[in-house]
Amino acid sequence: MNRRAVLRGAALAALAIPVAATAAACGTGYDDSPDPLLPLLEQAEADAAAANALAGSNPGVAELARQVATARTAQARALRTEIDRLNKPRPEQTTPPSRTVADIAALARRLAEARERAAGLVPGLPAYRAGLAGSVAAGCAAVQQLAPELGAGQPGEVERPSTGSLPAEAVDALQQALAAEHAAVWVYGLVSAFLPADFEKGLDAGAAAHRDRRDACERVLTAAGADPRPPEPAYLPPRPVSDEASATRLVVTAETDAASAWHGVLERTDDAALRRLATQALIGSATRCTSWRMEAGEQPAAVALPGRT
Numbered sequence: 001m002n003r004r005a006v007l008r009g010a011a012l013a014a015l016a017i018p019v020a021a022t023a024a025a026c027g028t029g030y031d032d033s034p035d036p037l038l039p040l041l042e043q044a045e046a047d048a049a050a051a052n053a054l055a056g057s058n059p060g061v062a063e064l065a066r067q068v069a070t071a072r073t074a075q076a077r078a079l080r081t082e083i084d085r086l087n088k089p090r091p092e093q094t095t096p097p098s099r100t101v102a103d104i105a106a107l108a109r110r111l112a113e114a115r116e117r118a119a120g121l122v123p124g125l126p127a128y129r130a131g132l133a134g135s136v137a138a139g140c141a142a143v144q145q146l147a148p149e150l151g152a153g154q155p156g157e158v159e160r161p162s163t164g165s166l167p168a169e170a171v172d173a174l175q176q177a178l179a180a181e182h183a184a185v186w187v188y189g190l191v192s193a194f195l196p197a198d199f200e201k202g203l204d205a206g207a208a209a210h211r212d213r214r215d216a217c218e219r220v221l222t223a224a225g226a227d228p229r230p231p232e233p234a235y236l237p238p239r240p241v242s243d244e245a246s247a248t249r250l251v252v253t254a255e256t257d258a259a260s261a262w263h264g265v266l267e268r269t270d271d272a273a274l275r276r277l278a279t280q281a282l283i284g285s286a287t288r289c290t291s292w293r294m295e296a297g298e299q300p301a302a303v304a305l306p307g308r309t
Contacts, residue, residue: 032088032089033088033089034088034089034090034091035083035086035088036121036124036125037079037082037083037121037129037132037133038083038090038091039117040075040079040114040117040118040121040133040136041076041079041080041083042094042096042097043097043110043113043114043117044072044073044075044076044079044114044136045072045076046096046097046098046099047068047069047072047097047107047110047111047114048068048069048072048073048076049069049099049100050098050099050100050101050107050110051065051066051068051069051072051101051107052065052066052069053099053100053101054100054101054103054104054107055069058103058104061103061104061149064104064146064147064149064150065104065107067143067146067300067301067302068107068111068143068146068150070300070304071139071140071142071143071300071302071303071304072114072143072304074139074304074305075136075139075140075304075305078132078135078136078305078308079132079136082129082132097110104149104150105149107150108144108149108150108151111140111143111144111150111151112140112144112151114136114137114140115137115140115141115144115283116137118133118134118136118137118140119133119134119137119279119283121133122134122137122266122275122276122279123272123275123276124272127266127267127268127269127270128267130266130267130275131263131264131266131267131307131308132305132308134263134266134275134278134279134282134307135263135282135305135306135307135308136305137279137282137283138259138279138282138283138285138286138305138306138307139286139302139303139304139305139306141155141283141286141287142286142287142289142290142302142303142304142306143290143302143304144287145286145287145290145291145302146290146294146301146302152287153287154205154209154284154287154288155280155283155284155287157212158212158213158216158277158280158281158284159216159273159276159277159280160216160219161216161220161271161273161274161276161277162223162273163220163223163224163271163273163274164223164224165224165225166220166224166226166269166271166274167269169268169269170224170265170268170269170271170274171221171224171226172268173261173264173265173267173268173269174217174220174221174224174226174265174274175221175226175228175229176261176264176265177213177217177258177261177262177264177265177278177281178214178217178218178221178228178229179229179261180254180257180258180260180261180262181210181211181213181214181217181258181261182214182229182230182231182232183231183232183235183254183257184206184210184254184255184257184258185207185210185211185214185231186231186232186234186235187235187237187250187251187253187254188203188206188207188210188251188254189207190237190241190247190250191203191241191247191248191250191251194241194242194243194244194246194247195244195247195248196244202291206251206288209284209288210258213258213281213284216277216281220274220277237250237253238250238253245296248292248295248296249296251292252289252292252293252296252298255285255286255288255289255292256285256289256303256306258281258285259282259285259286259289259306259307260307260309262278262279262281262282262285262307263278263282263306263307263308264307265277265278266278266279266282266307282306282307285306286303286306286307289303289306290302290303
C-alpha cells in the first residue's frame with residue numbers, strides 16, 4: 001500500500017467509529033413496536049365502509065348509516081395523519097375488522113366498542129395523542145346520540161380522582177375547564193326562560209351534569225393547591241337570546257366550549273386519573289351537543305372529533 005492509501009484507510013476507520021456508535025444507539029433506543037393507534041384506524045375505516053354498505057342495502061336506515069360513515073371517515077383521516085407522522089413499523093399479520101354489518105344494531109355495537117377502545121388508550125398515550133384518542137371516543141359517543149338504535153344515552157357522573165399536586169400547565173387547563181363549566185351552568189339557567197316545558201328534562205339533566213363536572217374540577221384544583229376560579233356574575237352570549245332558536249344555539253355553544261376545554265386538559269396532563277376525568281367530561285359534552293345540534297337543526301348533528309379545532 002502506498003502512503004495515500006494508508007491515509008485514506010485511516011480516515012475511513014475514524015469515520016466508522018461514530019457512525020457505528022450512532023447506529024447502535026438508534027438500535028437500542030427506538031421503539032419499533034406497532035403503533036397503538038393503528039387498531040383505532042383500522043376499526044374506523046372498517047366501520048365507515050360497513051356503514052356505507054348498510055346505507056346502500058337498507059333504505060330505512062340509510063340516512064343514519066351515512067352519518068355514521070361520515071363521522072368515522074373523518075376520524076380515520078385524523079388517525080391516519082398521526083400514524084403516518086410517526087411511521088412506526090406495521091405488524092406483519094393482522095386480521096382486519098369486517099367491513100360489513102348485518103343491521104343497525106350491529107353498527108351500534110361497533111360504535112360502542114370503538115368508543116371504549118379509544119377511551120381505554122387515553123391514560124397511557126403521549127399528551128397530543130391522548131387528546132386525539134379522547135376526541136375519537138367522544139365522537140363515537142356523539143354519533144351514538146343520533147338515535148336510540150345507535151345506543152343514545154347520557155353518561156352518568158364523572159369520577160372524583162385524587163391527583164394531588166399538578167404541574168402549572170395542567171392547573172391552567174383545569175381552570176379553563178372550570179370556567180367553561182361555570183358558564184355552561186349559567187347558560188342552562190338562562191335558556192330555561194326561552195324554551196318550552198318539554199325541554200325541562202333535558203335542561204335539568206344538562207345543568208346537573210355540568211354542576212357535577214364543576215364540582216369534580218374544583219376538587220382536583222383544591223387538591224393540587226390551587227384556588228378554583230369562581231364563576232362570573234353573568235356571561236355575555238355571542239348573540240342575543242330572545243327565542244327558542246337562539247336559546248338552543250347558545251346551549252350548543254356552551255357544550256362546544258366545554259368539550260374544547262376538556263380536550264385541552266387531555267393535551268396538558270400526564271396524570272392518568274385526570275385524563276379519565278377529562279375523557280368522561282368530553283364524552284358527556286359531545287353527547288349533549290349532538291342532542292342540542294339536532295334541536296337547532298345544525299349539520300352535521302354529530303361532530304366527528306369533539307374538542308378539536
